[in-house]
Amino acid sequence: MLSCACWLQPFLFALLASVLLTLGENCPTSCLCPDPHTVDCSGKGLTRLPDSIPLDVRRLLLSDNWIPRIPTDFLVLYSDLVYLDLRNNSLSRIEPGTLSTASRLVFLDLGSNNLTEIPKGTFGESRSLIKLRLGNNPHLSAVNEDAFQGLTSLRELELERNALSGLQVGALNQLPSLRVVRLEGNPWVCNCSFASLFSWLMDNRQKLPNGKSVPGFVS
Secondary structure: OHHHHHHHHHHHHHHHHHHHHHHHHOOOOOOEEEEOOEEEOOOOOOOOOOOOOOOOOOEEEOOOOOOOOOOOOHHHHOOOOOEEEOOOOOOOOOOOOOOOOOOOOOEEEOOOOOOOEEOOOOOOOOOOOOEEEOOOOOOOOEEOOOOOOOOOOOOEEEOOOOOOOOOOHHHHHOOOOOOEEEOOOOOOEOOHHHHHHHHHHHHOHHHOHHHOOOOOOEO
């Protein structure tokens, strides 16, 4: 039995080397691919999206780079993508329709970018999306009332520490599955339009993080 194992050992090493080589060939330059369906390009100083991303990627990690935009056709080929992390880049806008083909996307992090607004159709009715992070965008001052239209599975929405002085309740009412919403750290303005949001927050305070009180606002 021992001699048989020794005889097979070179072939097992060759097979393992072949698998590792294949994974390396499918991995974008300077990125890491810890498994066949994960591409990790975090903190690589990228100024654009990497080339040669495997078509069957499921987790794409692109945080802590300098990426300024996502091409509108970028996700057309990546139908298996479920996790996309673009936190801490230089994104100033997401063109409507860019995410319309991301039919399986569950997690999307666009936090800590330079977004200024979230227009109608930004997420293209990504019905599988469960968690959406939009916090820490210091110039984000406008969210269209139909910005989240079609996100019927969304459970967690993060809009904390942006530049929002107000938010239309209609944007939140389009999220039937919403369980957690983060709004703290925005410069809310107390005016007539804020009254509806304040009322919604009072009625839905259980959806605020840790059951906290309604976020403060300025007059």
